[in-house]
Amino acid sequence: MSRGLSRAGLYLLAGIIALAAAFPFYYAAITSLKSGDALFSMDLLPRQWHWDNYVAIFAQQPFATTIVNSFWVATGVVSVSLMLGLSAAYALSRNRFRGRRLLMMTILGVSMFPQVAVLSGMFELIRWLGLYNRIGGLMLSYLIITLPFTVWVLATFMRRLPREVEEAAIMDGAGPLTIIWRIFLPPLMPAMFSTGLLAFIAAWNEFLFALTFTLTHEQRTVPVAIALLSGASEYELPWGHIMAASVTVTVPAVVLVLIFQRRIVSGLAAGTGT
Amino acid sequence: MLVALLAVAAWPLARTVWFSLTDATLADLGAARFVGWDNYLAYRDGEWFGVLTDPVWWRSVRNTLWFVLISVSLETLLGLITALVLLARIPARPLLQAAVLLPWAIPTIVSAKMWGWLLHDQFGLVNDILLSVGLIARPLAWTADPDLMLGAVIVADVWKTTPFMALLLLAALHTLPRDCYEAARVDGIHPVTVFFRITLPLIRPALIVAVVFRALDALRIFDLIYVLTPNSEYTMSMSVYARQQLVDFQDVGYGSAASTLLFFTIALCTTLFLMLSRPTQGGKA
Numbered sequence: 001m002s003r004g005l006s007r008a009g010l011y012l013l014a015g016i017i018a019l020a021a022a023f024p025f026y027y028a029a030i031t032s033l034k035s036g037d038a039l040f041s042m043d044l045l046p047r048q049w050h051w052d053n054y055v056a057i058f059a060q061q062p063f064a065t066t067i068v069n070s071f072w073v074a075t076g077v078v079s080v081s082l083m084l085g086l087s088a089a090y091a092l093s094r095n096r097f098r099g100r101r102l103l104m105m106t107i108l109g110v111s112m113f114p115q116v117a118v119l120s121g122m123f124e125l126i127r128w129l130g131l132y133n134r135i136g137g138l139m140l141s142y143l144i145i146t147l148p149f150t151v152w153v154l155a156t157f158m159r160r161l162p163r164e165v166e167e168a169a170i171m172d173g174a175g176p177l178t179i180i181w182r183i184f185l186p187p188l189m190p191a192m193f194s195t196g197l198l199a200f201i202a203a204w205n206e207f208l209f210a211l212t213f214t215l216t217h218e219q220r221t222v223p224v225a226i227a228l229l230s231g232a233s234e235y236e237l238p239w240g241h242i243m244a245a246s247v248t249v250t251v252p253a254v255v256l257v258l259i260f261q262r263r264i265v266s267g268l269a270a271g272t273g274t
Numbered sequence: 275m276l277v278a279l280l281a282v283a284a285w286p287l288a289r290t291v292w293f294s295l296t297d298a299t300l301a302d303l304g305a306a307r308f309v310g311w312d313n314y315l316a317y318r319d320g321e322w323f324g325v326l327t328d329p330v331w332w333r334s335v336r337n338t339l340w341f342v343l344i345s346v347s348l349e350t351l352l353g354l355i356t357a358l359v360l361l362a363r364i365p366a367r368p369l370l371q372a373a374v375l376l377p378w379a380i381p382t383i384v385s386a387k388m389w390g391w392l393l394h395d396q397f398g399l400v401n402d403i404l405l406s407v408g409l410i411a412r413p414l415a416w417t418a419d420p421d422l423m424l425g426a427v428i429v430a431d432v433w434k435t436t437p438f439m440a441l442l443l444l445a446a447l448h449t450l451p452r453d454c455y456e457a458a459r460v461d462g463i464h465p466v467t468v469f470f471r472i473t474l475p476l477i478r479p480a481l482i483v484a485v486v487f488r489a490l491d492a493l494r495i496f497d498l499i500y501v502l503t504p505n506s507e508y509t510m511s512m513s514v515y516a517r518q519q520l521v522d523f524q525d526v527g528y529g530s531a532a533s534t535l536l537f538f539t540i541a542l543c544t545t546l547f548l549m550l551s552r553p554t555q556g557g558k559a
């Protein structure tokens with residue numbers, strides 16, 4: 001009896017958690033399909049399917065350009081971080097040198113940097129490089145977010161790999177690059193993949209740098225575009241458009257996350273050393 | 275890699291600290307003059323100036339600390355419950371885990387907008403439900419009422435980041451040895467006792483790491499507050515304050531002073547954490 005009761009309680013709890021997690025997004029999706037006055041009625045089921053809001057964000061705003069920008073920035077940041085991260089992780093996990101622990105801790109510390117602390121310095125650097133209001137500037141500044149984390153996770157994974165194969169390769173006269181490329185990369189692919197995915201999501205979602213280092217619509221990334229979507233007048237916020245844009249950019253991320261659930265979980269766990 | 279990290283982290287940080295000692299403005303960074311500690315604290319003509327005398331700065335410090343304290347506590351509690359439910363053998367568990375991951379995958383800006391809409395004073399669903407249940411007599415302005423705004427920010431943040439907490443704790447729970455639990459069951463010990471006597475002590479290191487990570491992350495909060503409750507000193511965090519001075523008021527020197535203070539606050543917390551966690555890590559290495 002009490003067993004059955006606690007089972008029921010568990011299911012109820014699971015139901016509440018699922019509802020609480022998924023409902024706001026569901027409601028946003030419903031809102032995005034409403035048009036006109038229907039927007040202000042609080043139906044929980046879509047009564048009609050209007051795609052007007054979706055059409056509007058692509059026709060009236062340069063939203064497609066925005067998505068392309070975000071995509072290029074995130075892809076660029078991920079490739080650079082993975083390449084630099086892999087070689088750095090190799091050096092950190094295989095060479096024992098003085099201050100290695102300190103260096104690892106510094107890298108972890110950098111990932112906890114408040115972005116605003118480097119804002120003015122970064123602004124100057126980006127302007128000096130002529131990258132202000134260019135997506136290249138964003139790629140550069142995002143490295144501060146993705147690089148430490150990539151190095152940390154890859155080093156954690158690399159330390160778990162057996163040394164014997166690597167030692168055999170050294171005996172056969174393989175150089176560091178060959179070792180990284182031929183010995184480490186194949187077993188590290190899953191780790192590379194989950195780190196890359198996490199870095200991609202981090203870059204895709206970043207807001208502060210994107211807001212500060214871009215000026216024009218054509219250079220903006222998705223979060224900034226959504227935050228700055230405005231209506232016809234100052235007092236009218238186009239909630240339908242905002243929700244449509246939100247759903248549009250969230251769906252790809254959600255699909256990725258759902259497909260690669262397990263990898264994300266293991267990547268996150270490695271990232272904090274737990 | 276080190277060169278890259280130096281270029282994007284150490285150099286800008288050093289420049290920010292330098293700017294905080296100058297009267298630089300955004301329009302003309304090159305014309306900055308060294309002014310010493312004036313941006314932090316200065317005494318001139320019988321009056322004190324500087325960030326440290328600005329009541330809005332102290333308000334933002336207070337806001338940030340309250341925000342961190344309340345939201346991280348709630349996230350830990352709810353994250354632990356979620357992790358325990360995810361650990362139990364129930365049907366449709368993958369589906370539940372997918373639902374839990376959803377808020378984490380959503381961009382913060384999107385979640386801020388979504389909660390802005392749910393908490394809208396006239397057309398928001400939350401007010402509608404509370405009104406129809408009879409909990410409130412009239413619609414509440416969640417994102418405009420000084421007493422409620424920080425609460426709204428906390429709700430949105432808890433929703434967004436509890437999954438992170440839950441996943442880290444779940445990973446820790448998966449590593450626990452099964453034999454302790456078998457022994458406890460054979461001895462007929464109550465599950466609640468088992469939780470407090472076995473589970474909690476065993477996952478304590480992971481719990482501390484997760485809490486510290488979240489707390490350090492919450493200390494620098496910017497995007498959620500900037501979008502959900504723009505330009506309000508009732509919810510302004512230290513990051514929002516610094517950026518407002520830097521970009522909106524174009525006062526790079528003053529803004530840099532504020533961000534430098536935030537940086538050192540976080541650095542201090544991190545160092546404390548590393549020093550405290552060293553004994554536990556030394557055992558493993």
